[in-house]
Amino acid sequence: MAGIGGIGGRALAQRLGRVGVWSFALQRLTAADAGAAVRDYERLGYPTVWMPESVGSKEVFAHAALLLAGSARAIVAPGIASIYARDPMAMAGGAKALAEAYPGRFVLGIGVSHKPSVESRGHDYGKPVESMAAYLDAMDASSYAGPDLAEPVPLVLAALGPRMLELAAARADGAHPYFVPVEHTPIARERVGSETCLAVEQTAVLSTDPDTARRIGRAFAKHYLALPNYANNLRRLGWSDEDIANDGSDRLIDAVVAWGDVDAIVGRVKAHLEGGADHVCVQLRAESSADPSLAGYGELAAALLAL
DSSP, X not given: OOOBSOSOHHHHHHHHOSEEEEOSGGGTSOHHHHHHHHHHHXXXXXXXXXXXXXXXXXXXXXXXXXXXXXXXXXXXXXXXXXXXXXXXXXXXXXXXXXXXXXXXXXXXXXXXXXXXXXXXXXXXXXXXXXXXXXXXXXXXXXXXXXXXXXXXBOEEXXXXXXXXXXXXXXXXXXXXXXXOOTTHHHHXXXXXXXXXXXXXXXXXXXXXXXXXXXXXXXXXXXXXXXXXXXXXXXXXXXXXXXXXXXXXXXXXXHHHEEESSHHHHHHHHHHHHHTTOSEEEEEEOOSSTTOOOHHHHHHHHXXXXXX
16 A cells, blocks of 8 residues: 655656745635635646644644645645644544545645644654654554555655754655745755755745835744744854844845845745755735735746746
8 A cells, every 4th residue: 555655756846846835824714715716826827735734723634625625736735734733643544535535636744843832732842853753653654444545645844954854855755944045955955865855935025115025024934033943943054143033134034035026036936946946835925814915926927937
């Protein structure tokens, strides 16, 4: 029986396409409106749609099922399903059920989340790499009563630091760095090697006004700058505590949140691709977190999809 992971990084990269959509807004919309938004992303030509699983969000497999059912051909990928939100057998079983129902359209992205989020669920936060490795072992050993799959479920690990990137290369089809500046991408590529799919998230604000763009970007970034995983990753890249403090310096916000006109945002995505990314999922941020930014993705589509 096909299991979790094992289609190969090159096959996954081809499936995802060069550019996709990453959207928090989908979890804030009704099922009908979220399905309509994914159909619009499809119409614009984006092949892959990523969505989160945060504390208090829609449960990720239920949410993925709604998005898959509400669309025709988009690949749906959690970025990420927390290993603390369900046991390994439930994670593997949920992924296999969706992969069987929607062949070639579901990618399982999993991660260790963050200490405050995990503790708010009532769990103890273990050592990230060791916890992930043990969880992967348990998924591999889990039973499943559903139909055999024609191929394994593609597996991507949320990964920032060197050891998690190496684990992704060893045990998964891809790695999914999130909230990273461009300089992280060649480092990640070196760690995962040439065969692993590197799917990088890039946040962006389609505005040429610096004050507006940085205000929206900083409102998004301040949550992540307060989390040790992301702050420590930035420190590894040479960013100072002064840059990270007080919701981020302008220089740091500009590095992790692309902003400007179409050319500026496309240029940032191109820089990730030239740095070794196989796939860049663009997370457009607007004034409202419930705005799926369809007009913005439409404005960007021709240039992004030509990369």
